[in-house]
Amino acid sequence: MRQPDNSKAGTQQGDGLAGKELLRVNNLTVRLNSTAGLVHAVEDVSFSVGEGETLGIVGESGSGKSVMARSLMSLLPKRATALRQGSIRLSGREIASLTERELQKLRGPAMAMIFQDPMTALNPVLRLSVQLSEPLQQHLGMNRQQARMRAIELLEAVGIPDAVNRIDQYPHQLSGGMRQRVVIAIALSCNPGLLIADEPTTALDVTVQKQILDLLSTLQRERRMGMLLITHDLGVVASRADNIAVMYAGRLVEIAPARTLFKFMQHPYTEALFNSIPRISDPSHTRLQAIPGRPPQLVKPAPGCAFAPRCPYAQQRCHRERPPMVKADDAGHLHACFYPVIRPVAAGVDPSALMQKRSGQ
């Protein structure tokens, strides 16, 4: 067998072996208009992704992951966008200020996106053949026949059986998971340098999911494709991401190499997120540890830490002051919490007990 993903284990430690920097985002802030007021969807987010590398993004539903992803591609609805500020550099080039025409040339070959809701990403009245061929003709200069052949190959690559016949169907004639795979095929059609994948495998069963993730891994290895992988599935990020960023209420609250995060998570929200996963080893009907309370409102955010109303470790200071991002180590682990989870023994918590609890899961 091939042993490609063993090599990935090396880069997971953030040892600097990963390729050149592909994407760097600095202090990205996005605010949207809504009937309820200004939504602070993304606040002061910074991170980078190297060539061939995967940054997994996890976090609360409604925490701004999709808005952030769309803003990187400059695909936010114009009218709703009240503010977008910060720097987005793709292979060293600042792209936040490009015109729509310049961006159109980049979308497809330089960066592509897999949208979260496949049905809204596909045009319901066009056959798959049309939707798949269009970018191929536009960006790669193929003629109709070439584009059709390539489109069939792409459908086969994402595991759609009977692609030759499926290609002439309409989106509603496919199952949910097939639609999602068509969206993936479209995103991959122009060999993007950067792939932003927003919940690419949510509608897929484990076997197809694995097939798709393996395909993406291969592209990353062979073409050095960088990837932003937004997902709710912590099993997926655990096995596929080099680094993981955790978002809550529009902000990054923790970022670290994947294994570091799993072993030494610092932020109470990260801990709560991991505790709420159903385990296959637990008996049926085991009560899950949901995070109490409601997710935060992004309209008129309160001062202080956004997690404070739900945080078991919160103290007075957390309600008044916003915790800044601080280093947990020198290997790329950052978090934003005044009272991180693994605290000195003096604070009355036995870190080894916490560690055991976590690794036992």
Added chain:
Amino acid sequence: MTDMNTERQSDNQKPAQLRERDDIVLRVENLVVNFAVGKQTVQAVSNVSLDVARGETLGLVGESGCGKSTVGRAIMQLPSPTSGEVIFKGQDLTRMSGEQLRQTRTGLQMIFQDPISSLNPRRKVKDIIAEGLHIWRRPNQEARVREVMEAVGLDPDAAADRRPHQFSGGQCQRICIARSLALDPDVLICDEPVSALDVSVQAQILNLLEDMKQRYQLTMVFVAHNLAVVKNISDRVAVMYLGKLCEIGDTEAIYARPAHPYTRALLASIPDIDPDSNLPPDHLPLLQGDLPSPANPPSGCRFRTRCPHAQALCADREPVMQAVPGELTQGSLEQRSGKDHFVACHFPLV
């Protein structure tokens, strides 16, 4: 007991997995759904029979495209199946039409797979949730809307007047769940209800559904591909492959002792959340080959083209649903009759 057995044997048509109980709320018998696609006929669902008792949750799993959503929609008569029966509280929905069907169907609600596109973008959230209450002129609509919004973790004051496009994917899913609960249904069919949600909201929703089940004896059919989620919520699990049912029974039995080779492969491909335990993700066993086209399914057992245990018989004869043999021959008569585990395979793994 003896009576029942002889009756079953005499009636060859009766699928083994259907139960003789008075608390069966929903029974699907020999369900077939065909779609005409060009000149071909796609057999999306082929002879599926299953039942759900009051207050019970049946998990429905299987590969993408195997027909799970189609089963859910056929139960709702959206559209009604090509053939077969859907018995809801003793009445066959497939024989109903018009007003009678619409009336009866209020007791059945479905949460659809594409949450965002199933919401009308022009309507406010509170109107979307109140829609059914409005049509059926239920009392205290406003209070009920607030109640279900609270229940699914949406802030009624902040969210009620907004429109769907101003919400995230997971928030839209919660709106869908609130809408389906508003009418207080007997049976809830959930098609991937939590796959768009982060794990903490997912935990909230699963706990919520569990509470609803305890409180209102809510009966559920729960379609999902996350096998840990299905295990958590389900009393029984049904596994489908290419339009057919291949295994059904008690959740613990199926997870502990999968008898169908397909179920076993499915359980073996779950990604692990411990990064140490799955260094090379490639080591996981993957089903060989692609899902065959449902327009042209393999003869005999539909799984045979990918089954590591397939033999000549598997191509010739279609396996029928039977009680899992190993479990039948052990223990006392009472214990045996309590076993709820059925498989359609000539050579089940025991």
